[in-house]
Amino acid sequence: MRSDAPAVVDRGRYQDAVTPWERQDWREDVFGWAERRLAAHGLRETGPRKVRLRPWSVLVRMSVAGGEAVWFKANPPASAFEAGLTEALARWVPGYVLKPLAVDVGRGWSLLPDGGTLFRDALDSAARTAVDPRAWEEPLRQYAGMQRALVPYTDEIERLGVPGARTAVLPETFDRVVEENTALEPADRKVLRELRPRLVGWCEELAAAGIADTLDHSDLHDGQLFAPEPGRFTFFDWGDAAVAHPFCSFLVPARAARERFGPEALPRLRDAYLEQWTGDGRTQAELRRALSLAWRLGAIGRACSWGRLFPAASSSVGGAGDTESAGWLLELATEPPL
Structure with missing residues (x-):
């Protein structure tokens, strides 16, 4: 899995917002982590990525072979709790939330399945x-x-x-x-x-x-x-x-x-x-x-x-x-x- 794989980047109305996505070493860490976590579920990424950058999150849609897309999310430090909360909610109220494929609580990273129709x-x-x-x-x-x-x-x-x-x-x-x-x-x-x-x-x-x-x-x-x-x-x-x-x-x-x-x-x-x-x-x-x-x-x-x-x-x-x-x-x- 390459950190520089083709990506369509959406910055919305925040064209000048600086996020960790700008750093190649960060992207390499992210996609190396995601590759290992996907492999643990028998999944492999294919195709280009769709990236949504906002001042409050980095969201990446990743296509996987033989299945639905998966989503990587990175939170800033002030909302890094979301990764651990998402994991806990999947245990406490499983019928109401997504069950993450993986989380990194310390870095505020989540890997989530596709949830279907918005x-x-x-x-x-x-x-x-x-x-x-x-x-x-x-x-x-x-x-x-x-x-x-x-x-x-x-x-x-x-x-x-x-x-x-x-x-x-x-x-x-x-x-x-x-x-x-x-x-x-x-x-x-x-x-x-x-x-x-x-x-x-x-x-x-x-x-x-x-x-x-x-x-x-x-x-x-x-x-x-x-x-x-x-x-x-x-x-x-x-x-x-x-x-x-x-x-x-x-x-x-x-x-x-x-x-x-x-x-x-x-x-x-x-x-x-x-x-x-x-x-x-x-x-x-x-x-x-x-x-x-x-x-x-x-x-x-x-x-x-x-x-x-x-x-x-x-x-x-x-x-x-x-x-x-x-x-x-x-x-x-x-x-x-x-």
């Missing part, structure tokens, strides 16, 4: 005949079921290096992210400082609902899950994950569904997600209120995740991470639509 592609295909806002309901039910199944593993998830953004300490997390952000204008900082007492109250109210913190994907849009067969969904791409209130996860898919289907889809999707959280003595009104609070607070997790870039990429893209993070922080001042 949910986004399934939605696009369905849209040619009918637009159905209910399409998100079953994925959200299954995702919430996975979150509940992971509650007993919360401490172990943090020990894997997954960042903590637990409800009780979220105001301190907010303070740190605001302090470190270089893109906030003075007027924006004033808005956020004035918002902080309300934020503390939201966190206290959400914690009082008594729903345990667990794994929050933090970026569960329609390109972060597969639909390999009718009625089954597989969740992946955990580089933005945090240990947080589970309901914070609803923010991103709800926004994606609202953009595609309109705001009228949101109540049904909210109730589909909440189905897994009933039966513990909480009323529907209490659960809906908790979800509304978490919708707003989920913006902090999104702001945090934009700091997890390759160090060289972070400087070369001109503070894009801070700009995106600032935008999410200011979303805290927006009233949730539910």
